[in-house]
Amino acid sequence: MRLILFDIDGTLIKCGIQVKGIFSSALVEVFGQTGDLDGYSFSGKIDTQIVFDLQEGAGLTRPQVAEKLPLFKEVYIDRLERDLDGSKMIELPAVPDLLDTLAERDDVTLGLLTGNWEEGARVKLSRFELNHFFPFGAFGDGQLERTDLPPVALEKARQYTGREFETDDTVIVGDSILDVAAAQAHGIMSVAVATGWTPAVKLESAGADRVIPSLEHFDDLDLGL
Numbered sequence: 001m002r003l004i005l006f007d008i009d010g011t012l013i014k015c016g017i018q019v020k021g022i023f024s025s026a027l028v029e030v031f032g033q034t035g036d037l038d039g040y041s042f043s044g045k046i047d048t049q050i051v052f053d054l055q056e057g058a059g060l061t062r063p064q065v066a067e068k069l070p071l072f073k074e075v076y077i078d079r080l081e082r083d084l085d086g087s088k089m090i091e092l093p094a095v096p097d098l099l100d101t102l103a104e105r106d107d108v109t110l111g112l113l114t115g116n117w118e119e120g121a122r123v124k125l126s127r128f129e130l131n132h133f134f135p136f137g138a139f140g141d142g143q144l145e146r147t148d149l150p151p152v153a154l155e156k157a158r159q160y161t162g163r164e165f166e167t168d169d170t171v172i173v174g175d176s177i178l179d180v181a182a183a184q185a186h187g188i189m190s191v192a193v194a195t196g197w198t199p200a201v202k203l204e205s206a207g208a209d210r211v212i213p214s215l216e217h218f219d220d221l222d223l224g225l
């Protein structure tokens, strides 16, 4: 049994510039400032980490940010649910056909590994009705760094399926250098897709085990599936 863990943004879908706007307006409402949003790379980051980085960078102390984090999360998720416009989003090539094919196999289990808070992830995926492919996942709610997510995903997989998954049985699919780093930190195979914000050459030099231009090429990979 193989466990395949998918990232969301840049891997399955793209939300476009709108999420930055929603995140920004929630930051202003809760913290009174955005911080250096334009100079910040969201790619591969955990939602909680993004809030700390931006607000500590703008002068708040860690306890000040931590105190308002639950309110920020509530405001952001509410706005995302209300304002995220599916018509301005892209479902990336081969999604959902690839997910359909993989989900039908009885030797493959699918999960998510994403820096999104779970509720935010579910809102984004709902716009293309992709949630049913992913009954469990590792999300950004409890962790601060992406490298902390793989063990959480393996434990969630065990709870959901009742089977033990080893790192050798696992594949992480993502579009950022941090997806690759999270896999590497645990000896997990990484498949990097160049449909996000990081060019293939950079994903290769980051040490991704496989690099493909898009998920249309996933079937060409010899993953021993």
Ligand SMILES: [Mg+2]
Residues within 6 Å of the ligand: 007, 008, 009, 010, 011, 043, 044, 174, 175, 176, 196
């Ligand atoms: Mg991504």
